[in-house]
Amino acid sequence: MIDYREELNSEQYRVVTADAGPLLVIAGAGSGKTRALTYRTAWLIEQGVRPDRILLVTFTNKAARSMLTRVESLVGDRAGMVWGGTFHHIGNRILRRHARRVGYDGNYSILDREDARQLVASAVVESGIPSRGKRFPTAAVLMDMISLAANTDTSLETIVRKRYPGAFTFMTDILKVAFRYRIRKQELNVMDFDDLLLKWRDLLVEHEDVHAEYARTFEHILVDEYQDTNRIQADILNLTASHHGNIMVVGDDSQSIYSFRGADCTNIMTFPEMWKKARVFKLETNYRSTPPILKLANLSIVNNREQYQKKLRAVRKGGARPVYAPLSDGMHQADFVAQRILEMADEGIPLDEMAVLYRAHFHSMELQMELVRRDIPFVVRSGIRFFEQAHVKDVTAFMRIAVNPFDEPAWKRLLVLYGGIGKVRADAIWRLIADSDDPRRRIFSDDLEAGLSKAVEPGLMEFRTILDDVFKTAGFDDPRRVIDRVLAGGYRRFLRERYDNYQSREEDLKQLAAFSRQFESLEAFLSELALMTGLNEDDDASRRREQAEQKVILSTIHQAKGLEWSVVFMIRCSEGAMPLERALKEPGGVDEERRLFYVAATRAKDQLYLCHTLVDSGRGGWGRRLSPSRFINELAPARLPAKERPFEQWIVE
DNA sequence: ATACGATTTTTTTTT
DNA sequence: AAAATCGTAT
Numbered sequence: 131m132i133d134y135r136e137e138l139n140s141e142q143y144r145v146v147t148a149d150a151g152p153l154l155v156i157a158g159a160g161s162g163k164t165r166a167l168t169y170r171t172a173w174l175i176e177q178g179v180r181p182d183r184i185l186l187v188t189f190t191n192k193a194a195r196s197m198l199t200r201v202e203s204l205v206g207d208r209a210g211m212v213w214g215g216t217f218h219h220i221g222n223r224i225l226r227r228h229a230r231r232v233g234y235d236g237n238y239s240i241l242d243r244e245d246a247r248q249l250v251a252s253a254v255v256e257s258g259i260p261s262r263g264k265r266f267p268t269a270a271v272l273m274d275m276i277s278l279a280a281n282t283d284t285s286l287e288t289i290v291r292k293r294y295p296g297a298f299t300f301m302t303d304i305l306k307v308a309f310r311y312r313i314r315k316q317e318l319n320v321m322d323f324d325d326l327l328l329k330w331r332d333l334l335v336e337h338e339d340v341h342a343e344y345a346r347t348f349e350h351i352l353v354d355e356y357q358d359t360n361r362i363q364a365d366i367l368n369l370t371a372s373h374h375g376n377i378m379v380v381g382d383d384s385q386s387i388y389s390f391r392g393a394d395c396t397n398i399m400t401f402p403e404m405w406k407k408a409r410v411f412k413l414e415t416n417y418r419s420t421p422p423i424l425k426l427a428n429l430s431i432v433n434n435r436e437q438y439q440k441k442l443r444a445v446r447k448g449g450a451r452p453v454y455a456p457l458s459d460g461m462h463q464a465d466f467v468a469q470r471i472l473e474m475a476d477e478g479i480p481l482d483e484m485a486v487l488y489r490a491h492f493h494s495m496e497l498q499m500e501l502v503r504r505d506i507p508f509v510v511r512s513g514i515r516f517f518e519q520a521h522v523k524d525v526t527a528f529m530r531i532a533v534n535p536f537d538e539p540a541w542k543r544l545l546v547l548y549g550g551i552g553k554v555r556a557d558a559i560w561r562l563i564a565d566s567d568d569p570r571r572r573i574f575s576d577d578l579e580a581g582l583s584k585a586v587e588p589g590l591m592e593f594r595t596i597l598d599d600v601f602k603t604a605g606f607d608d609p610r611r612v613i614d615r616v617l618a619g620g621y622r623r624f625l626r627e628r629y630d631n632y633q634s635r636e637e638d639l640k641q642l643a644a645f646s647r648q649f650e651s652l653e654a655f656l657s658e659l660a661l662m663t664g665l666n667e668d669d670d671a672s673r674r675r676e677q678a679e680q681k682v683i684l685s686t687i688h689q690a691k692g693l694e695w696s697v698v699f700m701i702r703c704s705e706g707a708m709p710l711e712r713a714l715k716e717p718g719g720v721d722e723e724r725r726l727f728y729v730a731a732t733r734a735k736d737q738l739y740l741c742h743t744l745v746d747s748g749r750g751g752w753g754r755r756l757s758p759s760r761f762i763n764e765l766a767p768a769r770l771p772a773k774e775r776p777f778e779q780w781i782v783e
Numbered sequence: 784a785t786a787c788g789a790t791t792t793t794t795t796t797t798t
Numbered sequence: 799a800a801a802a803t804c805g806t807a808t
Binding site: 323 | 784785786787793794795796797798
Binding site: 268270492514519520585 | 799800801802808
């Protein structure tokens with residue numbers, strides 16, 4: 131039996147043991163919201179709720195897994211049956227079963243960003259849009275428009291008029307492309323990320339029997355990071371909870387940092403209106419940070435208007451004032467951070483208790499070079515993700531066509547790898563094989579070459595050899611064999627010719643093979659890759675390796691959400707970078723950037739360093755002068771004596 | 784016309 | 799690091 135009173139504070143206890151029904155929990159940073167969710171789940175199970183009747187939606191799969199591990203330590207293996215994961219994950223799991231109801235086959239592929247972009251690009255060409263029209267939005271921008279419209283449940287016209295006014299003259303063509311894109315996805319049996327949400331909602335809205343089934347299946351719904359949900363996700367939750375209203379959402383409106391993805395603060399603000407019987411709880415005790423750090427964070431966030439009233443109280447005592455360090459340029463900043471890291475390591479702070487946070491990935495470049503130079507071990511938790519690297523995508527493309535023979539992006543990706551086949555000829559080949567029952571057989575037929583340039587022959591033959599090997603000999607339902615066959619069939623040679631770092635790429639593929647072992651089917655494996663959990667989350671061996679050698683963490687602020695470190699450095703706290711110039715152009719941009727600043731600051735347990743560079747050290751060294759971030763300036767009005775500022779300023783030579 | 788290599792530019796944030 | 803652009807080779 132768990133002694134809830136003993137292990138929780140009174141705020142948490144009330145949340146965890148609350149009666150069923152709609153609950154809104156406003157949980158400040160570091161107030162133990164994970165703890166509340168974990169114990170709530172355990173409590174429900176102890177009350178006799180079947181674990182497989184609990185839906186636990188989290189922001190990352192990692193969060194779901196770590197929560198379930200903790201629930202397991204409380205109530206034992208019963209926890210294993212809980213439905214936990216991201217919206218996209220659970221949507222995928224449900225849609226696989228009912229795909230036919232929304233016009234898809236159950237073996238659909240999931241397009242990642244790049245695949246989706248390419249499909250949009252070909253939709254532009256197919257829609258016959260004159261390529262001379264220079265100002266027509268690029269595929270990436272079109273994708274953003276379409277995605278934002280989907281995630282905010284707004285018409286494309288409205289999105290373009292409000293957010294992309296410059297493109298409004300192309301409205302007719304944009305609509306053509308969007309329509310074409312939608313049709314193509316359906317024809318090819320592929321879904322993009324947004325479809326996993328949209329089709330899920332469609333399923334619940336249009337099919338009452340399915341709706342009833344899931345409303346019955348999920349007796350209790352728990353949602354983490356509710357402030358980052360969008361309209362579609364809120365609809366899905368409300369529909370699923372419609373029969374019983376047992377929905378507990380936990381969030382912090384001050385940490386909403388995903389509005390670019392359609393996240394909508396009004397979800398959390400209006401939850402009590404949606405659910406009239408909702409009870410509202412607040413977790414306002416902060417266990418993480420020292421008072422000076424919390425004071426700085428609180429002083430910053432009050433500059434935002436719209437928010438739930440709450441006041442974070444520090445439990446901890448003492449602590450050092452945060453440090454503000456103006457530095458001459460990027461190199462100087464890198465030097466300072468590296469130096470401080472070494473000094474603190476000497477004082478006995480483990481490297482993996484230190485993190486460097488920044489607004490955009492490329493902000494960390496100079497620092498990475500400096501850390502390498504000084505032999506300080508580090509991991510970068512941002513930037514190009516493991517599963518998005520070219521070699522990983524190449525190899526998995528073979529598996530994709532094995533699962534879904536009409537996965538056009540996968541076919542084209544593979545075709546252009548071969549000599550003599552570029553974009554145009556890959557397109558021609560695809561057209562030839564696309565309207566057969568099974569393109570995987572059609573690709574072998576002898577009359578294919580008739581319609582093609584002679585130049586494709588050697589490349590095409592090579593491709594066929596590998597395909598033959600992969601499909602026939604390997605038993606393509608085993609990812610490890612596929613990877614093995616592809617490497618042996620010429621891909622290894624290709625890697626060595628093309629990349630300097632081929633060794634690490636081959637190593638990646640070995641890791642991929644090891645990673646694939648935990649999946650039952652190729653389909654499950656591919657879904658997991660597309661839905662992009664981090665690298666090797668569940669690989670015990672690698673986790674142990676990482677712990678053996680401690681490393682400093684480098685991360686974007688977005689990816690740092692939910693994590694904490696003893697020491698946090700924020701670099702590039704300069705106007706233009708934090709807040710980011712481009713982000714300020716968005717509506718509500720300043721407030722969102724300030725919330726990012728708040729999230730970053732509240733990651734720190736003991737020490738916080740705010741670094742600012744006086745000069746922009748972009749390449750070519752065009753030294754544009756920079757001002758300190760407004761978020762720093764607004765904390766310390768000029769009339770405030772230095773002693774009373776929430777930070778102390780260091781002069782670093 | 785197409786492929787492909789060299790060069791230049793450009794980076795928000797993520798499922 | 800990758801995408802977009804440009805020039806040359808096939």
